[in-house]
Amino acid sequence: MALKLRIMASRGPARRGVPPALIYRAEVYEDSDRFRECKWGCSHNHESVENAFNCGMSWLNDQIDESAAESA
Numbered sequence: 213m214a215l216k217l218r219i220m221a222s223r224g225p226a227r228r229g230v231p232p233a234l235i236y237r238a239e240v241y242e243d244s245d246r247f248r249e250c251k252w253g254c255s256h257n258h259e260s261v262e263n264a265f266n267c268g269m270s271w272l273n274d275q276i277d278e279s280a281a282e283s284a
């Protein structure tokens with residue numbers, strides 16, 4: 213099972229007099245899933261793609277650690 217990371221951008225909450233900034237969330241989907249259903253999504257509002265990407269990568273690393281521990 214290959215998990216892929218994607219970054220979703222959306223508009224953040226609008227504040228009076230301030231245009232809403234883009235916020236980013238990390239989502240993980242299964243590579244073999246043709247619908248690319250979201251398996252996991254981070255619940256943060258990241259202010260940059262890089263932050264969201266790092267968040268998703270750390271989650272992916274946790275999953276790898278867990279499956280490695282199970283097979284050991």
Ligand SMILES: [Zn+2]
Pocket residue numbers: 237238254255256257258264267268
């Ligand atoms: Zn996050």
